Every structure is written in C-alpha cells, then in structure tokens.
Amino acid sequence: MSASPTLPPFDPADPLGIDDLLDAEDLAIRDTVRTWAAQRVLPNVAEWYERGELPEIRELARELGRIGALGMSLSGYGCAGASAVQYGLACLELEAADSGIRSLVSVQGSLAMYAIHRFGSEEQKQQWLPRMAAGDVIGCFGLTEPDHGSDPGSLRTYAKRDGSDWVLNGRKMWITNGSVAGVAVVWARTDEGIRGFAVPTDRPGFSAPEIRHKWSLRASVTSELVLDDVRVPSDAVLPGVVGLKGPLNCLSHARYGIVWGAMGAARSCFEAAVEYAKTREQFGKPIGGFQLTQAKLADMAVELHKGILLAHHLGRRMDAGRLRPEQVSFGKLNNVREAIEICRTARTVLGANGISLEYPVMRHATNLESVLTYEGTVEMHQLVLGKALTGLDAFR
Template identity: 65%
Template sequence: MTTATPRRPLELFGVDGLLTDEEREIATTVRRFVEDRLKPNVAEWFESGTPPRELTQELGSLGVLGMHLQGYGCAGTNAVSYGLACLELEAADSGLRSLVSVQGSLSMFSIYRYGSEEQKQQWLPRLASGTAIGCFGLTEPDFGSNPAGMRTHARRSGGDWVLNGSKMWITNGSLADVATIWAQTDEGIRGFVVPTDTPGLTATKITRKLSLRASVTSELSLSDVRLPASAELPEARGLGAPLACLNEARFGIVFGALGAARDSLESTLDYASTRVQFDRPIAGFQLTQQKLADMTLELGKGYLLALHLGRLKDAGRLRPEQVSLGKLNNVREAIAIARECRTILGGSGITLEYPALRHANNLESVLTYEDTSEMHTLVLGQALTGLSAFRG
C-alpha cells in the first residue's frame, strides 16, 4: 500500500503563497484567538444560547471590529485581510462571525459611510473597541427580501423625528447600545442612529432557535421613538444606502462561510484517520476518499473565488453582482460540505463533540440572510440577461 504525507485541504491549492506577509499574519493571529478562546467554549455557548457579552471587548482588543475602516480607532486593513479574519472566526462559529460582521460592516459602516462627523466621533471609537455594541435594523417581519416595502415610518415633529414600526431578526439587538434604524419618510427611505435606551425602543430576544444559537437575535419595536434632527444619517438617501451596507456584510460572508466548511472538513479528516472499521481507518476506503476529495475541491475553488473578489474590492472594481456570485456559491458549497462531513462522522456527527452539524445548522441561516440564494440567483440572472425576474 502506497503511503503519502497527509495534507490539510487548502494546502493542496498552495493558497498561502497568494497572500502577503501582513495578510498571513492577520489570519494567523485571528486563528490563534479562535483556537485558544472560542473553540473550547463555542459548543457550550451554542447549547445554552448565551454567548458572553464581554466577548465583544475581546474582539475589539483583537482589532477585528470595523477592521477594514480607516480612522476612529479602526485598524484600516485591506478587504482581503478582513475576509480572512471572517473565515477564521467562522471556523469557530457562524454566529460569532455574524457578531463581528454586524458590528463592523453594518452598524459601523453605516455610520462611517453616511454619518455626520459628530456621529462618527461619538460611536465609531466605542464600537471599534467593543465597549459599545451596535445593530442594524432593516429587516421587518413582513419584509425581508423586499426591504423597499418596509412599514417602519419616521415623521417630522417640529425639529424632531418620531419613529414607529418594528424590525425582525436583528443580530445583537438585545445587546446593542446603538441601532441604525431604516424607515420610510415623506422624503424617501432614511437612516437614523438610535441609542437603544431611547424611550419607546424595546428589544426582545428571539429564543428557541435551531441555528446561530451562539449569537443573539432580536425583534426591535419602535413606539413613538422621538429623536433629534441630528440622529438622521445625513448622507443616506434612498434604499441604495442600506443595500450598500448589506453588500459590505455579504463580502465578509463570501470568506466566512469557507471557515465553517474548512473546520468541518479538517475535523472530519482527523476523525476518519483514527476511526477504525473492518480493521482499517475509514479514511482508507475509496468512498470516503471520494467524499473528502470532492469536498476539498469545492473548498479550494471557493477560497480562490473569495480571494479574487477580495483583490477586486481592494482595487475598487468589485461590483454588487460579483458579491452575489461569491455568496451564492460559497455558502451553498459550505453547507453541502458540512452535511457531507456529518455522514462520515456517523452517529458522532450529531453531537456537539464534532462541529459539522453545528456548522450546517448555522449555515442554514447564512444561506438566507443578507438575501436568500434565490435572490442572488436572480441578481446573476439579471446580470447575464439584462432582464429583471424579481417580479411577475
């Protein structure tokens, strides 16, 4: 029998040689934090549904909150480095990467891109350090894929704004110190920076989840929430503003989902190398090797796609439909990998001792948040044909 030195899946693609020294160092630093702090505890957090609040400050000290933004206490890294950090964080758990994505690419980015200097100075340094937590209120109970139909409304009252409505599936909502809330106005869709202790704003934690259990998800209710004029995001005009924020978050998912896939595959490789059936490790059987080889191919192709999109983003050439392409492919393949890994793990795969099924459960949410696979498919269809199929 011929033997060879075992390789980690991405080693076969030689991907480290495609990164700069700084990018490799950032990925290594985040991976070390994940191995030392997150992985030993994440199964417990998933089972209890209670990730520790102080984790946000630890992530702030690590430098990953808003790390791709410039100034205001942010690290100012390139897009590829941010993507690699998302990959490493999601190797622990999609819910923990979601915390970072919502904080940096939705809450912080909305203020960074559309806020006043006063709003930036007030919130961005605290959010970057993790001493404050942010959330992003766009999705509503009846309007997910169609945010243009939102019913949350803001009306002028003297020099103030008064907001009424509700937001659903809001990551970090019950933990947040500040919320970016999007609302219809007589002048079109506008964004507002809302401290969560504002009278009339309540957050209710969503329980009994089967997915993203190591992440806090909430419903926000707004009842006559009165805000000063200075709470409005001055540069946000129309639906394009929140959609641009979502595009930032989707970019992180393109990389992040691969972390869940990589962790599932690597842990399954280790299991298959030691699990003996019929007097030999199951890794030595042809059908198992076919599964491992097929999963490695999809993981590697997804990584190369993510890296290419990251380089385009850093060059200022990344288009929204390309982000849709990356999210559609990489999440779809990641969840397939996690599910296939579970089959190799057998009965052990349904326990929290191994991460594959936890990753698969989480990816069920990643598959549909920041727009569903169906929506991204139609984005690509429109790009290919020039015809919109979103209605009719």
Template identity: 75%
Template sequence: MSTQSLQVTTGVELAGIDDLLTVDERLVRSSVRALCEEHVDPFVADWFERGEIDDIRGLTKALGDLGLLGMHLDGYGCAGMSAVSYGLACLELEASDSGIRSLVSVQGSLAMFAIWRWGTEEQKREWLPQMAAGEAIGCFGLTEPDAGSDPGSMQTHARRDGSDWVLTGRKMWITNGTVADVAVVWAQTDDGIRGFVVPTDAPGFSAPLIKHKLSLRASVTSELVLDEVRLPESAVFPEVRGLKGPLSCLNEARYGIVWGAMGAARSALESAVRYTLQREQFGRPIASFQLTQAKLAEMSLEYTKGLLLALHLGRRKDTHTLRPEQVSLGKLNNPRAALEICRTARTILGGNGISLEFPVIRHMNNLESVLTYEGTVEMHTLVVGQALTGIPAFR
C-alpha cells in the same frame, strides 16, 4: 506538530493558496485564530447548546482589542486594513462559529459601515471609536416581519414633529439587538427611506430576545420594537435616500460572508479528515476506503474553489473594482458549497456527526441561516441572471 495534524493540514490546503497571501495577511489570520482558540473554541459548543454567550461584552472587547471591529474602515479608531485581511479574519471567526463571525460582521460591516459611510461627523466621532474598541455594540435594523427580500416594502416609518423625528415600527432577526448600545434603523419617511442612529436607551425602544432557534444559537438574535421613539434632527443620516444606503451596507456584509462560509467548511473538512484517520471499521481506518476518499476529495475541491473565489473578490475589493453582482456570485456559491461540505462531513462521521462533541452539526445548522440572510439563494440567483441578460426578473 504530530504526523496526523500534518496530514489534516495538507489535506485541506492542497492548492497552496497561502502562496497567494502576503506575510501581513497570514499574520492577521494567525492572530485571529489565536484569539478564537483562547476566547471561543473551548466554550462555543456549550454556548450553542445553551443558546447564549457568556460575557458577550467581554468577548466583544477582546475582538476590539485585536482591531477586528470595523477593521476594514479608516479613521475613528478603526484599523484600516485590507479587504483580504478582513476576509481572512471572517474565515477564521466562522471556523469557530458563524454566530461569532455574525457579531463582528454586524458590528463592522453593517452598523459601523453605515455610520462611517453615511453618517455626520458628529455621529462618527460619537460612535465609531467606542464601537471599534468593543466598548459599544451596534445592530442594524432593516429586515421586518413582513419585509425580508423586499426591503422597500418596510412598514417602519419616521415622521417629523417639529425639529424631531418620531420612529414607529418593528424589525426582525436582528443580530446583537438585545445587547446593543446603538441601532442603525432604516425607516420610511416623506422623503423616502432614511437611516437613523438610535441609542438603545431611548424611550420607546426595546429589543426582545428571539428564542427557540436551532441555528446561530451562539449569537444574540432580537426583534426591535420602536414605539414612538423620539430622536433629534442630529440622529438622521443627512444625505442618503432610498435603498442605496442599506444595500451598500449589505454588500459589505455579504463580502464577509463569502469568506466566512469557507471557515465553517474548512472546520468540517478538517474534522472529517481527522475522523477518517482515527475511526476503524472492518479492521482498518475508514480513510482507506475509496468511497470515503471520494467524499473527502469532493469536499476539498469545493472548499478550494470557494476560497479562490473569495480571494479573487477580495483583491478586486482592494482595488475598488468589485461590483455588486460579483459579490452575489460569492454569496450564492460559497454558503451553498459550505453547507454541502458540512452535510457530507456529517455522513462521514455517522452518528457522531450529530453530536456537539464535533463541530460539524453546529456548522451545518448555522449555515442554514447563512444561506438565507443577507439575500437568499433566489435573490442572488436573480442578481446574477440580470447581470448576464440585462433583464430584471424580480417581479
């Protein structure tokens, strides 16, 4: 390893957080990093620029072969690993690109978790082994054009027709939708909101690709259109009613985001440190200027705090003591801190900061989406506020 790369690693890992990880956790992290270095990093800037991933099914299969899809779930071909290991995997995936981490999060923490937690034994056996292996891709249909932060106002509905269900409605901003083999769709029914396992080849189902994005471009984002989609009784989740079902899935995904955002932050910080050592102005590296070092120190501090928060929440999750408002603390803090780190890194790189030759602007644009999805800053602020005061201020 070169002296320069040693300086970069030391600069990012000042707190020695590795001392808090087990050997197995570090091995998981190394394995995910190696996969990303082979299958993602050489190509992701081009994917982002073109707005499409080459051979997304091949990539999903590689992720499945490593055991990353639904890795924190037990049984049905899932790896059954710890929450901290899953978090470290999310960090490494997002250090490559938020879109790749989103693919894994939606597959494992939304679609697979919904089936694993709320599905019938038949649904689990049919879908989870395929999805864990990366042989089937899933998506999660909750958000609608007019129902984002207020999912209870969704317009998608399901009605009984004999022994069948008939679904009609639209979902928006759905990761993996266009390439998915199965969609978990939430809909209003006479019994409240219920979840359905919808094969995407069902008549009346379509998933048009959403184009013209300037964020998460290395990710498939879709609309779901359900036009009188007829499903058998066996397609519905049998017990869960109301928002309890989808919100339990969102908490799983938000946990992964808490870690993932720090991966984007780390990548930007590493790029900034490396750049300051190479870039010379006024006859010396810009790393030698006090204002540059002040920026790097602040970035390192925010990264360290975010990583420690993620690790603490992961340890609580592994002991089954993690509460929803604690997940909101992480979701509120870490994407916001990561976005500020990326913005600061962009200033250090100057004009080069807007070039896809460096990962910074790509991470910065992606984090604008990460900041908003799975609960906006405003919604998580109110969750924390309610936890502090006991007063709900959502309406």
C-alpha cells in the same frame, strides 16, 4: 540543461498553495484571529450553542476590539484600516469557530459601523465609531421586518418629523446584537424616502426582546426591535444617503464577509472529517482507506479551496475598487451553498458521531442554514445574477 526546480511538498491543509498569495501582514492578521478564536471561542462554543446563548458577548466584543477585528476594513476613528482580503481572512477564522461569532463582528463592522462611516456626519462618526471599534458599544442594523425580508423596499417602519425631532414607529425582526446594542442603525420610510437613523437604544419607546427557541445561530444574540414613538433629534439621521441604495450598499459589504466566513465553517467540518477518517476503524482499517470515503474527502477539498480562491479574487477586486454587487452575489450564492454541502458530507463521514456536539459538524450545518437565508436568500442572488446575465428584471 538546467535541473528541474524542487517542488514544495504537498500540504493537505493548503493543497493549492493559496497561502502563497498572502504577505506577512496578511498571515499575521489571520494567525492573530485564529489564535484568539482557538483560545476564547472553541473551548466554550459547544456549551454556548447547547444553552442557546452567548453569555460573554460584551467581553468578547471588547476583546475583538483589542485585536482590531471590529470595523477592521474601515479607516480612522480607531479602526484598523485593514485590506478587504485581511478582513476576509478574519471572517474565515471567526466562522471556523462559529457563525454566531462572525455574525457579531459582521453586524458590528460591516453593517452598523459601515453605515455610520459611509453615510454618517462627522459628529456621528466621532460619537459612535471609536467606541464601537473598541467594543465598548455594540451596534445592530435594523432593516428586516416581520413581513418584509427579501423585499426591503416595502418596509413599514416610519419616521415623521415633529419640530426639530424625528419620531419613529415600527418593528424589525431577526436583528443580530439587538438586545445588547447601544446604538441601532434603523432604516425607516419618511416623506422624502427611506432614511437611516443612528438610534441610541436607551431612548424611551425602544425595546429589543430577544428571540428564543432558535435551532440555528444559537451562540448568538438575535432580537426583535420595537420602536414605539421613539423620539430622536434631527442629528440622528444619517445625512449621506436617501433611498434603498443606503442599506443595500451596507448589505453588499457584509455579504462579502460571508463569502469568506462560509468557507471557515466548511473548513472546520472538512478538517473534522479528515481527522475522523484517519482514526475511525471499520472492517479492520481506518475508513479513510476506503475509496468511497476518499472520494468524499477529495470532493470536499475541491469545493472548499475553490471557494477560498473565489473569496480571494473578490477581495482583491474590492481592494482595487472594482468589486460589483453582482460579483458579491456570485460569491455568496456559491460559497454558502457549497459550504452546506461540505458540512452534510462531513456528517456522513462521521456517521452517528456527526450529530454530536463533541464535533463541530452539525453545529456548523445548522448555523449555515441561517447564513444561507440572511443578507439575501439563494433565490434573490440567483435573480441578481440572472438580471445581470440577461438584462431582464425577474424580481416582479
């Protein structure tokens, strides 16, 4: 009778052995992004958050470009051509530092660059993508409007032809990177349907006032876009798509990154709670030795690593060309909702210290309130899944 194989030791940081699913290149990319975030973001992010600004955004973008994190899942034009799983791992590590940093990368790569890569002309790709991949040009994505968020089909921004030019008028709201962008991908209603435009932000009539007084995503640039008779040439329109399917396709790609990123924020809070529970003493021993605290940690670990497994599964499906938008909604709905609950539970483990910026918990918790809303609210993703399950449309 053969001897039983020797089991690997239990790893509290990877209790399910998920790292076994990763190859050497996956691990190298993850470790590169994790090291960058540890060196450049974590020492500064509490101060940035408290001040409500991201003062080094242009330099951070160039650094992210140098490590291949911008548009990393795209191919050609200076992009890394990474797998969906590798991109997801990067999103997890970035959001473990701060949701604002992951949002910078997501909007740059999965929205602005993805729109140009997927729907742009060859000239537009050559004009914008290499500089965006390098972080020399920052992009933003203008879809949401002051009165139209969950219902983008009702957008009012309008583009009309004037000779060989287009003239755009309208407003966009809650636009990440807006006031520092060199190009804005703007979606507008036209006589032929909804079209996308690559709008250089130095055009007369374009302005992007920054939105202040935020209590979430404070280490992030968030702006309004104002288009007042902004004239662009005919070659600014993205020729590859007409209709709402264009921006929705971009949003699905970006939501996939959120599925991973939310687990990064959750992991940061979970790790803070475990470390605190092992060192904080009450009633003569560490609080991690009490049953109620261990129950909290166990439940947090279960939801965290279930969420990471779900993200891995969706990533493998995307790499195989089999990921459906409904499945992305499944992941975004579950992982952001569970990440918020993990953060809230971690706050209870830390007690009063949980609200201090000395620890990452409250910062992640407030950031995730924005992540829960943007790129599809809980209710919208519930209705996407409800329609897929029943075949009945409950949106209207």
